[in-house]
Amino acid sequence: MIDFDDLAGRARRYQASLDGRLVRPDDAAIAALQRLEQPFPEAPTAPAGILAELDEIGSPATMAATGGRYFGFVTGGVLPAALGADWLAAVWGQNAAMDVMSPIAARLEEIALRWIGEALHLPATGGALVTGATMANFTGLAAARETLLARQGWNVSSQGLFGAPPIPVVVGGEVHASMRKALSLLGLGKDRVIQVPVDGQGRMRPDAFPTLNQPAIVCLQAGNVNTGAFDPAVELIPLAKASNSWVHIDGAFGLWAAAAPARAHLMAGYDQADSWTTDAHKWLNAGYDCGIALLKDAAPLRDALDAPAAYLSHGSQRQPMHYTPESSRRARGVPVWAALKSLGKQGLADLVERCCRHAARFAEGLGQSGFEILNEVVLNQVMVSFGTSEQTKAVIAAIQEDGTCWCGSTQWQGHTAMRISVSSWATTGEDVARSLEAILRVARQTIDRGALRS
Ligand SMILES: *Cc1c(COP(=O)(O)O)cnc(C)c1O
Numbered sequence: 001m002i003d004f005d006d007l008a009g010r011a012r013r014y015q016a017s018l019d020g021r022l023v024r025p026d027d028a029a030i031a032a033l034q035r036l037e038q039p040f041p042e043a044p045t046a047p048a049g050i051l052a053e054l055d056e057i058g059s060p061a062t063m064a065a066t067g068g069r070y071f072g073f074v075t076g077g078v079l080p081a082a083l084g085a086d087w088l089a090a091v092w093g094q095n096a097a098m099d100v101m102s103p104i105a106a107r108l109e110e111i112a113l114r115w116i117g118e119a120l121h122l123p124a125t126g127g128a129l130v131t132g133a134t135m136a137n138f139t140g141l142a143a144a145r146e147t148l149l150a151r152q153g154w155n156v157s158s159q160g161l162f163g164a165p166p167i168p169v170v171v172g173g174e175v176h177a178s179m180r181k182a183l184s185l186l187g188l189g190k191d192r193v194i195q196v197p198v199d200g201q202g203r204m205r206p207d208a209f210p211t212l213n214q215p216a217i218v219c220l221q222a223g224n225v226n227t228g229a230f231d232p233a234v235e236l237i238p239l240a241k242a243s244n245s246w247v248h249i250d251g252a253f254g255l256w257a258a259a260a261p262a263r264a265h266l267m268a269g270y271d272q273a274d275s276w277t278t279d280a281h282k283w284l285n286a287g288y289d290c291g292i293a294l295l296k297d298a299a300p301l302r303d304a305l306d307a308p309a310a311y312l313s314h315g316s317q318r319q320p321m322h323y324t325p326e327s328s329r330r331a332r333g334v335p336v337w338a339a340l341k342s343l344g345k346q347g348l349a350d351l352v353e354r355c356c357r358h359a360a361r362f363a364e365g366l367g368q369s370g371f372e373i374l375n376e377v378v379l380n381q382v383m384v385s386f387g388t389s390e391q392t393k394a395v396i397a398a399i400q401e402d403g404t405c406w407c408g409s410t411q412w413q414g415h416t417a418m419r420i421s422v423s424s425w426a427t428t429g430e431d432v433a434r435s436l437e438a439i440l441r442v443a444r445q446t447i448d449r450g451a452l453r454s
Pocket residue numbers: 074131132133134135176178179221223224225250251252253279291
């Protein structure tokens with residue numbers, strides 16, 4: 001048996017440590033990982049000892065990603081209700097492949113998908129919970145491929161792609177790397193795409209949209225990973241629909257703008273698409289891992305991903321595994337449902353709006369101190385340059401070393417930049433003030449030291 005009280009104590013102490021520790025693990029914590037380099041033991045080890053070792057060596061070697069000052073990549077924290085629900089789901093140990101394997105997991109997945117469609121104001125009739133936006137993109141594109149080829153009399157799930165009529169694929173010049181991965185997995189090719197030129201925010205330019213003489217898969221982006229910008233769907237989707245194309249949206253974090261009244265204008269026109277991707281582990285703060293694919297018509301999803309076998313068909317219920325690339329899978333619907341329920345529509349709107357305001361505060365504070373903000377801060381993403389590429393790289397490294405907060409680096413249209421992504425429910429105004437103070441202090445020190453040396 002496991003000592004749940006001991007476990008809870010460790011969890012409580014970890015959470016309580018977040019505010020006082022560096023966001024990055026300190027050097028001693030990284031060095032201590034060496035202690036895990038043991039031979040595979042001959043004899044069993046009791047759970048209590050394993051948990052103690054894991055906590056003592058593991059906890060300090062984490063990034064404090066669930067605290068309020070982690071701004072790397074696009075990383076959500078974990079809402080308390082989602083965390084608790086995930087614990088319970090782990091205790092249940094359900095296989096969420098089929099209703100018959102876990103009635104509760106199957107039911108919560110359906111409800112969560114319905115609530116997400118409603119929260120995002122999208123006309124989705126179905127979808128799937130998968131590992132992340134990468135697989136959600138794969139899932140939406142699989143349905144697109146199935147549909148466009150079926151219209152030409154080609155059943156791609158049974159016949160494969162060899163000899164199939166080619167499908168044009170259109171993406172923006174700033175398409176996310178995971179879309180390319182999904183396209184390559186589906187045999188659509190990551191480099192045979194038509195790439196539409198973008199503007200300075202990374203938005204696809206409608207005036208540069210290609211003339212399509214046949215149905216294509218057109219992939220738009222709601223929320224660029226660097227700028228947070230949205231492709232202009234109001235103009236682009238009608239252009240795509242003129243050729244009967246399938247429109248897929250990568251909105252790994254951006255789709256959530258639809259849930260906040262003051263940001264919903266960014267999502268204008270996106271309800272006209274055929275499939276949408278988002279993540280629950282980013283802005284919904286439901287914890288890792290969970291991505292979401294939504295479909296206007298879920299039937300082609302089933303055609304594409306069904307795994308018929310006599311022992312795997314049960315009643316008329318929706319069987320999750322027939323709508324996802326996976327079979328056996330964890331019960332992702334449980335934390336997602338709990339996150340949604342704990343927020344409600346108001347809490348969700350507030351979470352999104354709060355993160356956007358924090359991002360605006362970062363941009364304002366950095367701009368006032370003379371540093372260049374490289375993007376229009378429309379959402380939760382801020383890109384800042386600290387001068388030359390070398391200066392910016394040195395400042396980012398020093399900020400990460402300082403450890404008050406954590407921000408990553410990027411390249412944006414020829415510039416080196418630091419990226420700040422505010423995606424956690426846990427980030428407070430105080431966290432932003434502390435982080436901003438640290439960023440400005442470290443930036444000035446680093447730049448002054450550089451100037452002295454040269
Ligand atoms: C994060 C992100 C992805 C990939 O998401 P994963 O959950 O890591 O698979 C795809 N597209 C965009 C725009 C993203 O921000």
